[in-house]
Amino acid sequence: MLQTSDVTSVKPQTDGRRERYLAAFRWMLLARVFEEKLASLYRGGKVIGGVFLSKGQEALSAALGVALRKGDIYAPLIRDSAGRFAFGESLLDAARTCIGSRLGPMRGREGNIHRGKPREGYYAMISHLGVMVSTVSGGLVARRFKGVRDVVGATCIGDGGTSTGSFHEGLNMAAVEKLPLVVVVANNQYAYSTPTSQQFACADLVDRAIGYGVRGHKIDGTDPQACFDVVGEAVARARAGEGPQMVVADLLRLVGHGEHDDAHYVNHALKVSPIGRDCLEVARAQITAAAWMNAMQIDSLRDQLQAEVESAFATALREPLPDPNLEDWRALSTEALAEGRA
Amino acid sequence: MAITYLEAIREAQAKLLADDPRVFIYGQDVGNFGGAFKATKGLAKEFPGRVLDSPISEDAQVGLAIGAAIEGMRPIIEMQFADFSTCGLNQIINHAATMFWRTNTKCPITVRLPCGGTAGGGPFHSQSMEALYAHYPGLIVLNPATVEDAYSMLIAAVHIDDPVVFCEHKYLYYHLKADALPTEALPIGKARVARPGRDATIVTYSAMLHEALACAEELAKDGWQIEVVDLRSVKPLDTDTILGSVARTGRLLVVGEAFPWGGVTAEVVARVATEGFSLLDAPPMRLNAKDTPVPYHPNLWGTHRPTARAIIGAMRELLHA
Structure with a gap:
């Protein structure tokens, strides 16, 4: 039960594999284009609050998004634009939340990465790390009560998030309840500025899986094919009733914690090491090597996605902003019990 | 036949479980053992699979309830003592309490807090937590003082579409008795x-x-x-x-x-x-x-x-x- 998978190379090419890969690649590319636009708007002063990018983590994020199905539960975290889009979030809703449009799902009450539509299985993270592990588990318990089978719940976290009590409590509980939960850990080497040496003392985070009694999977997070294969396998195992799965991917955050952060603290040796590779460049190489698309086709896809992103932001930027006079200033859904002393 | 405040809480939960398939109870020792105070005595047997023992993980208990509530369930979380709810505080005040406001998604969880002092309880088994929770927007905080209210307000709490912190006083568990369970009650929010x-x-x-x-x-x-x-x-x-x-x-x-x-x-x-x-x-x-x-x-x-x-x-x- 506790062996780890280690898939690091691209091998056979079945048709399904090609389709899966290219579908995931599209979301990776969309995330990159979306985030580049977002960063540009941020620098232009058009974005209120923080901007957090996933550069270098798109393959891992997309891998989970494409492995999930409609009806599954997904609680993404800070660097999951690709997974969010793959799970079905509309580009416009993402743009709206980042701009603060009143018409977006968060209505200007929350911004950037703190977005979701919980009733559609797309849970909205809070900033306190680790809490989504037990929350997704609760969603899965509800599905179990309702007799819904064939469902998976998944959430993402970073190396720093694994140090929280919430993470521990949640994963332990999910294991006790044998829930179809997948936890994807992006070990991007830094929690904000804190290196992993100050975050944990175990040789590898995946070693913790045995302690929780869950299956551990290890991947090179810069290798898209490995991400798609291993995350896909973890999701399939959870769906098949094998209990919680913990995937640990090694990669490097190729940007600051947020766009306000120049990430000067990142060790240069890591940048030039294999985990410093840009997964999108690796994907281009894998795709062209397999002759699934040529460079021109990839550029053309990028142009098409760029146009979609421009259109989404153009729409969001024209939309009405939140208006304090239109707010009901009420935190309860039960109006009769709200104190109403605004 | 006299019924105690504690028995009223047990009876309210039995009624909730019987009447509503969305209700389940999750807490430490609440299953076959029936809870540290026996507030869930016999319920695990009467309602198989719906009264579940949790690990000693208050944060995860509340997190699980939040996820289940998003999916339409009506979870009741028993904290063994109100004092320990601070270990789940973050999930209550930052996650459950903000859910509706942030996402327009209802979060109908009920967190039962056996609160207040008893002789010999000491600093970690005696606290009254209502002010802490009442401070945060998005929560309802109930403090029943009578057997009748313990029963009717717990039933009402689980029917409310928002997170409820239900502060039940341990000193009243055995001291307070009523002749019968109530058939009507004042609405929630009325003194x-x-x-x-x-x-x-x-x-x-x-x-x-x-x-x-x-x-x-x-x-x-x-x-x-x-x-x-x-x-x-x-x-x-x-x-x-x-x-x-x-x-x-x-x-x-x-x-x-x-x-x-x-x-x-x-x-x-x-x-x-x-x-x-x-x-x-x-x-x-x-x-x-x-x-x-x-x-x-x-x-x-x-x-x-x-x-x-x-x-x-x-x-x-x-x-x-």
């Missing part, structure tokens, strides 16, 4: 005039209601008619009933078992001072526990918390002010 009077008002809630009623009984021997208001719910707080009582009596003493800094008693005094200042014939008074952790030994605990005797002392001062 109750537990004893009418005209000379002064005591506003209180939970176990302190009974200390306040004992005080009123004692002072009646001297001819004083003390009105006692039972808040029932500290959030929402029924300011209208409080102001109505102060309008009748002109004098206000607010009694709570919690720590003195801020809190429910301060909120009541603030509201009366700002909205009903002209109704007052004397400065309003507050009586709370002392500003130390709750002591273990009854000799100390009996002085740490307000008792009927302490309330009588404060009330004599107020009546002559």
Whole structure:
């Protein structure tokens, strides 16, 4: 039960594999284009609050998004634009939340990465790390009560998030309840500025899986094919009733914690090491090597996605902003019990 | 047949489980063992698979409830002691309480907190947490003081579409008895005039209601008619009933078992001072526990918390002010 998978190379090419890969690649590319636009708007002063990018983590994020199905539960975290889009979030809703449009799902009450539509299985993270592990588990318990089978719940976290009590409590509980939960850990080497040496003392985070009694999977997070294969396998195992799965991917955050952060603290040796590779460049190489698309086709896809992103932001930027006079200033859904002393 | 406050809580949960398939209970030792206080006695057997033992993980207990509530369930979380709910505080105040406002998604969880002091309880098994939770937007905080309210308010709590912190007082578990379970109840959010009077008002809630009623009984021997208001719910707080009582009596003493800094008693005094200042014939008074952790030994605990005797002392001062 506790062996780890280690898939690091691209091998056979079945048709399904090609389709899966290219579908995931599209979301990776969309995330990159979306985030580049977002960063540009941020620098232009058009974005209120923080901007957090996933550069270098798109393959891992997309891998989970494409492995999930409609009806599954997904609680993404800070660097999951690709997974969010793959799970079905509309580009416009993402743009709206980042701009603060009143018409977006968060209505200007929350911004950037703190977005979701919980009733559609797309849970909205809070900033306190680790809490989504037990929350997704609760969603899965509800599905179990309702007799819904064939469902998976998944959430993402970073190396720093694994140090929280919430993470521990949640994963332990999910294991006790044998829930179809997948936890994807992006070990991007830094929690904000804190290196992993100050975050944990175990040789590898995946070693913790045995302690929780869950299956551990290890991947090179810069290798898209490995991400798609291993995350896909973890999701399939959870769906098949094998209990919680913990995937640990090694990669490097190729940007600051947020766009306000120049990430000067990142060790240069890591940048030039294999985990410093840009997964999108690796994907281009894998795709062209397999002759699934040529460079021109990839550029053309990028142009098409760029146009979609421009259109989404153009729409969001024209939309009405939140208006304090239109707010009901009420935190309860039960109006009769709200104190109403605004 | 007499029924205790604790049995009323057990019976309310049995009814909720029987009437609504969305209800389940999750907590430490709540399954076959029936809970540390036996508030879920026999329920695991009566409702197989719906009364589940959790690991000692308050954060994860609440997190699980939130996820289940998003999916349409009506979870009841039992904290073994209210004091331990601080280990799940983040999930309650930052996750459950903000859910509807952030995402327009209802989060109908009920977190049961066995709260308040008992002889020998000590600093970590005695706390009154209502002020802490009432501070945060997005929560409803209930403090039943009677067997009838323990029953009807717990049922109402689980039917509410928002997160509810249900503060049930451990001292009342066995001390308080009623002849039968109620068939009707005041709505949530309404305070109750537990004893009418005209000379002064005591506003209180939970176990302190009974200390306040004992005080009123004692002072009646001297001819004083003390009105006692039972808040029932500290959030929402029924300011209208409080102001109505102060309008009748002109004098206000607010009694709570919690720590003195801020809190429910301060909120009541603030509201009366700002909205009903002209109704007052004397400065309003507050009586709370002392500003130390709750002591273990009854000799100390009996002085740490307000008792009927302490309330009588404060009330004599107020009546002559």
